[in-house]
Amino acid sequence: MKRTVLLIVLVALLPCAILAAQQAAPAGTVPADPTAPTTAGQPTTTRELPQDFVPVNAMPRQPEQLPAAPLLVGAYAFVWVALLVYVWLLWTRMTKLERELADLRRRAQTQ
């Protein structure tokens, strides 16, 4: 029991320690990863050039500037939803099996 409580306290303290360390660190941005693409929102892929010329009446629009927040929230929400749905599915299947098991044990005893 003591070990359990100690484990829970340690796990609870770990995020707090990390938060505190981050607050204590000097503010500022972190150098960019050299492997990262150069400009956010702009394709850096080497695509095949078109084989024919397609005329347009107006000047092409500027590259779109995507807001990052919906993508970030979408990614995090998906992870949470996927894990919760999986746990719910496991729980449903387990409940069904437990019921089936209890029924079978009863039948086995009566025989």
Add this chain to the structure above:
Amino acid sequence: MSRVFVPLVLAGMLLFAAAPLVVATAPVEQTMGLVQKIFYYHVPSAMLMFVSAFVCGIASAAYLFRRSAAADRVAVAAGELVVLFGLIVLVTGPLWARKAWGVWWEWDARLTSSLLLWMIFVAYLLVRRFGGPGSEKLAGAMALFGMANVPFVYVSVNYWRTLHPKTSVVMTLAPGMRATFWLCVAAFATVYVLLLTLRKRLEDRQAEVEQLYLAVED
């Protein structure tokens, strides 16, 4: 078992609940900005997809060569988790790529090989579900191939030309990012162990039900 399980559940819940708070306070990356924070969930999921593929492959080998039914049940549980964590990887990756690269998907070495790995394990589960009697052996062989694929997926970014960041990105993280990242890895790993244990327990119950059916019919 239950003595370990309850603290593990509590630890997993605590870590997983704390992870978004810690991620929110992590430094913002200079070039990619806010969207880089998808990395904290994307990479641990990918790590666990690889770990799970290994667990499934090794357990399948134990089943194929030693006829261990318990190992086969572990293999099914791990195979399902490869698909779950692979799905997370394949959804969160394009959400990041849309902002960072300007495209949702690119058929480069890392992305294509990850998709293939995921499809191998989807096929593994389909064979187990619909393959009929004896399909466990065929599925076990598929899991071995799936496991053999993992090192190629991992090194693909280093050996082939690809848009995907290289494996060195984890080791060169700045201190504020590093602590956040490893906390997320711990949270995902705890959740993984819990899910694997629960899924294995489900398979144990299923085996028990099948044995009881046979006993009742006799």
